[in-house]
Amino acid sequence: MAVIEAMDIARVYGKGDISVRALDGVSLTIERGEFVAVMGPSGSGKSTLMNILGCLDRPTEGRYILENLDVSEMSRAELAKIRNERIGFIFQSYNLLVKATALKNVMAPLLYARNIKRSKAEMEAKAQEVLAAVGLEDRVEHMPTELSGGQQQRVAVARALVNDPAFVLADEPTGNLDSRSGEEIMALLHTLHESGRTIVMVTHDSSIATHTERTIHLLDGKVEKIVQNGSAHEQARKIEVQHESA
Amino acid sequence: MNLREFISLAWESISGNKLRSLLTMLGIIIGVASVIIMIGISAGTEAAIEAQITGLGSNLVYINQNFSRGGPSAFQPGGGGGGLVYDDAFAIADNVRGVEAVVVEQPSSETVKAGNVNLESVTILGSTADFPSVRDMELDQGRYFTQQEVDRKQKVAVLGSGLAQELFGDENPIGQTVTVDTTKLTVIGTFEERGLVSGIDFDSQLYTPITVVFQKFTPARFARFLGDRVRQIIVEVESPEVLEGTIEQINLLLARLHDVTLDAADFSVTTQQDIIQTQEATTQAFRSLLAWVAGVSLIVGGIGIMNIMLVSVTERTREIGIRQSIGAAPNDIRGQFLTEAVVLSLIGGVLGVVVGVGGSMIFGAVSDMQTVVVSSSIILAFTSAAAVGIFFGFYPANRASQLDPIEALRHE
Numbered sequence: 001m002a003v004i005e006a007m008d009i010a011r012v013y014g015k016g017d018i019s020v021r022a023l024d025g026v027s028l029t030i031e032r033g034e035f036v037a038v039m040g041p042s043g044s045g046k047s048t049l050m051n052i053l054g055c056l057d058r059p060t061e062g063r064y065i066l067e068n069l070d071v072s073e074m075s076r077a078e079l080a081k082i083r084n085e086r087i088g089f090i091f092q093s094y095n096l097l098v099k100a101t102a103l104k105n106v107m108a109p110l111l112y113a114r115n116i117k118r119s120k121a122e123m124e125a126k127a128q129e130v131l132a133a134v135g136l137e138d139r140v141e142h143m144p145t146e147l148s149g150g151q152q153q154r155v156a157v158a159r160a161l162v163n164d165p166a167f168v169l170a171d172e173p174t175g176n177l178d179s180r181s182g183e184e185i186m187a188l189l190h191t192l193h194e195s196g197r198t199i200v201m202v203t204h205d206s207s208i209a210t211h212t213e214r215t216i217h218l219l220d221g222k223v224e225k226i227v228q229n230g231s232a233h234e235q236a237r238k239i240e241v242q243h244e245s246a
Numbered sequence: 247m248n249l250r251e252f253i254s255l256a257w258e259s260i261s262g263n264k265l266r267s268l269l270t271m272l273g274i275i276i277g278v279a280s281v282i283i284m285i286g287i288s289a290g291t292e293a294a295i296e297a298q299i300t301g302l303g304s305n306l307v308y309i310n311q312n313f314s315r316g317g318p319s320a321f322q323p324g325g326g327g328g329g330l331v332y333d334d335a336f337a338i339a340d341n342v343r344g345v346e347a348v349v350v351e352q353p354s355s356e357t358v359k360a361g362n363v364n365l366e367s368v369t370i371l372g373s374t375a376d377f378p379s380v381r382d383m384e385l386d387q388g389r390y391f392t393q394q395e396v397d398r399k400q401k402v403a404v405l406g407s408g409l410a411q412e413l414f415g416d417e418n419p420i421g422q423t424v425t426v427d428t429t430k431l432t433v434i435g436t437f438e439e440r441g442l443v444s445g446i447d448f449d450s451q452l453y454t455p456i457t458v459v460f461q462k463f464t465p466a467r468f469a470r471f472l473g474d475r476v477r478q479i480i481v482e483v484e485s486p487e488v489l490e491g492t493i494e495q496i497n498l499l500l501a502r503l504h505d506v507t508l509d510a511a512d513f514s515v516t517t518q519q520d521i522i523q524t525q526e527a528t529t530q531a532f533r534s535l536l537a538w539v540a541g542v543s544l545i546v547g548g549i550g551i552m553n554i555m556l557v558s559v560t561e562r563t564r565e566i567g568i569r570q571s572i573g574a575a576p577n578d579i580r581g582q583f584l585t586e587a588v589v590l591s592l593i594g595g596v597l598g599v600v601v602g603v604g605g606s607m608i609f610g611a612v613s614d615m616q617t618v619v620v621s622s623s624i625i626l627a628f629t630s631a632a633a634v635g636i637f638f639g640f641y642p643a644n645r646a647s648q649l650d651p652i653e654a655l656r657h658e
Contacts, residue, residue: 056571056651077575084573095568095655099262111251112573159572 002065003167003198004030004053009062010221011048022048023059024221030167030200035193037209037229038202040218047171049218050202054087054169055079067166084112088160092172094152096144102155103127103140109163130158134188150181157188167198174208186211247578252585259558259586260593270554271594273547274634278598278627279605280543284536285623286606290616292529296522305346305486305518306380307493309334309479309500312514329512330500332456332474335374337503338481342495344488347376349480352456354463359425360413368409369451370426372459378437380482383448388420388435396455403431407439408449426452429462489517541630547594548634555587555642566646567654580647587639588632595631599624 011023023045030036040046051057052064055071058079064072071082089095096105106127110118118126131140134154144152153173160168170189174182186208193199201212209215210229217224247255260267311329332350339348352372358365375393378385391402403424410419410433419433431454440448460474483492493515501508559566566579574582603619610617 051652054571056655077577080570080573080575080578083571089571091571091655095564095571097565097568099258108569109572111247112569112575112578163573 001032002029003032003034003067004028004200005063005065006053007063007065009049009052009059009064011045011052011057012060021221023052025062026218026221026223027062028216028223028226030198032198033193033196034214035189035199035212036201037212037215038200038218039204039206039209039215040224041204043220044218045221046202046204046218048221050169050171053200054089055082080112081114084109085115085163086166088163088165088168090153090156090160090168090170090173092175094144094149094156094176096152096155096159098144101141101143102131102136102147102158105144105155106131106158106162109159113163127158127162130162131155133161134158148181149177150184153177153181153185154188157185157192161192161197167200168192170199170201172203172205173201174205175203182208247574247581249585252581253589255582256586256589260590266554267590267593270551271590271597273550274544274591274594274631275547275598275601277540277544277547277634278595278631279602281537281540281627281630282599282602282619282623283605283609283617284540285533285626286602286617286619287609287615288529288533288536289618289620289623290610291532292526293618294616295525295529305483305489307481307483307489307496307518308516309338309481309496310514310516311475311477312512329504330476330479332460332476334500334503335476335479337499338479338496341499342481342492344484344492344495346482346484347380348482349374349376349380350456350476351377351478351480352459352476354459356427356463358409358413358452360422363413365409365412368426370459370463371451371453372456372463373453374456376482377453380480381448383440384438386436386438387418388433390435390453391455396457399457399461400455401429401431401458402434402454404435404437404453405433406437406447406449406451406453408447409452410436424452426454427463429458431458489519493517544630544634547631548591548638551587551590551635552638552642555583555639556645558586559583559642559646562646563649563654563657566649567651567657570649570651571655576647579649580643583643583646584636584639587643588635591631591635591639592628595628598631599627602627 006026006028009023009026010021013020013022026045026049038046038049048057052059055066055074056079058074059072062072063070066082066086069082071079074082083089096102097108100108103124107123110123110126128137128140131137134157136151136154136158139147139151139155142151144155147155153176157168168189173189174185177185189199189201190211199212201208203209212229215227215229217227309330335348335350339345350373354370354372355367356370358368358370374396375391377383378390385404386407388404390404391400395402403426405413405419405424413419413424414422419436422433423430424433425431431452437448437453442448456476481492481496483489496515497508497511500513501511504512506512566574569579569582603624606617606619609615
């Protein structure tokens with residue numbers, strides 16, 4: 001079953017003669033459990049596509065169906081609800097709340113959840129559990145400034161997972177990390193993928209993109225080509241091999 | 247997000263920026279404190295005035311010579327329409343129902359001597375026997391003169407406490423002689439200390455029968471015109487209930503005696519109530535002026551909050567973007583910042599109440615003005631602080647809620 005169905009999506013900035021078509025008729029389908037990379041040079045429309053897939057922005061034209069729900073014309077408040085319930089963001093610069101502990105950062109999406117009402121204790125338990133899953137059970141009360149870049153990104157991963165989203169949207173997740181931490185994060189993403197998560201990763205780094213099952217190449221606001229990189233199992237092994245050699 | 251979560255978020259943000267929060271609240275603190283202090287001062291002034299007025303004696307009706315109507319030309323010896331005369335007092339006492347006591351006062355200013363003490367310009371107040379009861383004066387020593395002594399023009403004197411002290415020191419003044427102008431009076435009593443009432447210093451006066459004032463202390467060249475004319479007759483009525491009827495009777499009686507119509511009367515009747523109302527109107531005006539000043543300072547405080555909240559929204563654009571990305575709807579962001587502004591205002595309100603109550607007490611203690619902390623002013627100040635927080639917090643909060651998540655996330 002398709003998690004993401006983008007049909008002929010266009011995003012136009014400005015009006016009339018000075019308008020720019022950042023995205024120009026992009027169609028793609030991402031199935032449940034897939035690990036997909038979106039690649040392209042700067043100006044290719046990669047960020048714009050990420051914003052639309054992440055429901056931070058709406059397409060000017062075309063339809064975006066997320067889990068059989070048309071989100072193309074939703075209001076800001078409705079989109080916020082979709083982001084909260086169905087999308088987990090991982091950003092290049094982590095984007096943690098700097099004045100909150102790791103635990104509070106992971107709890108934050110639960111506070112904004114409208115459909116399920118949990119007690120504070122339940123929220124804390126859930127956040128603890130997810131932090132443990134990313135290997136940070138002994139860092140829950142640390143502030144972001146007391147954590148390394150890799151640890152901060154793992155807090156961000158935990159936060160992305162805490163609401164059990166339809167897919168995880170990772171924007172250059174290793175961009176700010178040294179190679180070792182970067183590999184750890186990639187390994188974490190692979191673990192998530194193997195446990196059944198759907199992951200869309202935006203990157204300009206082809207070596208990281210090849211770790212995914214499929215790479216969607218964008219150019220000038222259009223899908224240039226889609227490359228199959230191999231099965232998930234193979235990709236996970238690639239990482240392990242790299243680890244051993246490192 | 248529910249209110250409790252909003253408040254805990256607001257508290258985290260406020261306590262994380264203590265100095266700035268305090269500076270932001272300063273306007274509200276000053277505003278609220280000034281509301282409480284100003285209402286305290288005006289309420290204190292009002293209470294002081296009220297105490298003074300009731301200190302004049304209760305249930306009193308004042309009958310005054312009406313110069314504007316009678317005019318100087320009305321001063322003809324023995325004539326009708328010539329103003330109040332001494333006998334009017336007896337007519338009122340004898341003919342009007344509901345009258346408890348009637349007193350006539352006629353002041354004069356003379357030199358007073360006793361032994362080798364010599365005082366210039368002492369007020370000599372001629373009056374009748376009911377004076378102590380009508381004016382609410384307590385005798386310290388001796389007694390007041392009787393109506394018989396008034397009728398017989400007995401040369402006796404009762405001294406105000408201050409005057410007795412000045413003339414005789416620690417000596418017992420009873421039975422001593424004082425010389426007023428050239429007339430010797432025997433002291434038969436002294437009053438207890440009374441203080442200043444409505445600008446009159448009752449303690450420095452000398453009290454003597456009004457007939458003595460007519461005979462001895464009215465300058466000869468005026469006596470021909472004035473005769474036994476009096477400036478004021480004070481009537482004490484039995485109870486407030488009969489006040490209206492008594493005034494009506496007095497008006498009719500005096501009009502008949504003076505042979506005038508009520509429209510062109512040569513006297514006027516006022517009550518304690520009239521005086522209180524005039525005073526109240528004055529303090530009302532004073533109070534509303536102070537309320538305006540306090541209101542303006544609250545508005546200035548609110549603008550301070552709006553300023554800082556706008557800065558705060560700009561500073562925390564990234565945080566807003568992060569919250570939006572993890573699912574905060576415009577309402578959540580608006581609620582967060584609005585709650586912060588309101589919590590700031592309310593904390594400012596609490597501190598303002600503390601400063602205001604403390605300030606009122608200190609002000610009342612160190613200045614000669616009386617202050618009263620009115621509990622309703624605390625509630626008023628507090629609710630207006632909350633209202634200011636909501637009003638001035640709304641614009642920044644709304645602005646925060648309308649931020650574009652993509653722009654906000656990109657903000658450094």
